[in-house]
Amino acid sequence: MYTIIVVPGPGMAPCEKLRLAPGETLRFGREASASTGAQTLLTIPHDGVSRSAGEITATDTYWSLSNFSRAATYAVENPEGAGEHIKVAPRRLGAPVAFEFSRVVLPAGTDLLSFDVWAPRHDYAAPAEGAEQPERPGGPDGAGRRGRNEPARGRGGEPTALAFPLDRSKRYFTVLAALCEPRLRGEPYAPLPTVEQVVERLRPCWPAANRAAVQWNIDYLAVKLRLKPGPDSCEPGPRLNGKKEMLVSLALRFDLVREDDLAAPAFCAGGGGR
Known part of the structure; x- marks a missing residue:
């Protein structure tokens, strides 16, 4: 069962999508070599990219990124997150990435190169029977607009106070x-x-x-x-x-x-x- 799909950027080889199962790795760089033991390789032919630039490891619910560069910090952007990103410092190993859709950005000389990683859809725990339901602040279902004296659904007692009680109708x-x-x-x-x-x-x-x-x-x-x-x-x-x-x-x-x-x-x- 494949959990991670890597989408190479322009000029990278191979050009087709790469699929990783849990526990599998992908080594990327200017001269990614099979001798490293990686099961999948992504070659990025740019003289600003390290010969062995980094490695991706797939797991069941997320993936991790290792940065083998001695000087370059890599950025992992969430294209759906309006600027949300993480930084992976030089020589950092196994940095976990929890975004469902990610863009790995590599500084390469005067260029910024990137490739995409699609991760598994996130799973969420089902609420226990009788437990108070999680709420999205001020959501369209009315969550966040209940009066202080109105009873909470599920267990008795006061409802959990919302941190940011916004009313979307205002x-x-x-x-x-x-x-x-x-x-x-x-x-x-x-x-x-x-x-x-x-x-x-x-x-x-x-x-x-x-x-x-x-x-x-x-x-x-x-x-x-x-x-x-x-x-x-x-x-x-x-x-x-x-x-x-x-x-x-x-x-x-x-x-x-x-x-x-x-x-x-x-x-x-x-x-x-x-």
Whole structure:
């Protein structure tokens, strides 16, 4: 049973997909050699790549990357993660990678070379009978909007408090989604939209949108997500620079906004209220 599929980049040999079963390895580099004991080889004919650059090892639920370079750090990007990535330092062995879809990026002279790795679909534990169900913060099923005095399903007692109680029907969420949109659409290093660009993006579903209203929602999000103290706090807190960048970084890191939110009715309809 194959669990890992490696998709070579342009000019690499072989050019077809390579499949690894649990326990199998793939050695890659400028002159990857069968004498290393690797069961599969990927040749990257570029003089900026080490002769023996690294190795991939397949397991049941993830894969690991070894970096044999003495100087180059490799990056493993999650193309679906809006900039999520890990770094594998020179000479690091067996760094685990848990992304379902990954892009291994190798610095090679003035070029950046890459190949893709497809891993097994992630498995999730089924909730035990009677246990409190896991919730996605503020999800469309109503999770995160239950009142404090409403009973939790399953076991008795108070429900688990959500870390980031966002309501996707509210206008502040459409502003947050608009800020995250460029990076969610596959441009992980895209600059964030300006306030004026957010206004233009949301005007079809929020005709009254203007700069002041969008900025107010950004300030509200900074308080709601606890990046700055609220107006009733005794501590005014320091001036918050880079507020939009901090909001987007937090939202994408904890999946508060996902790509499917950009197609949701709440994002197109603009929501109501705050």
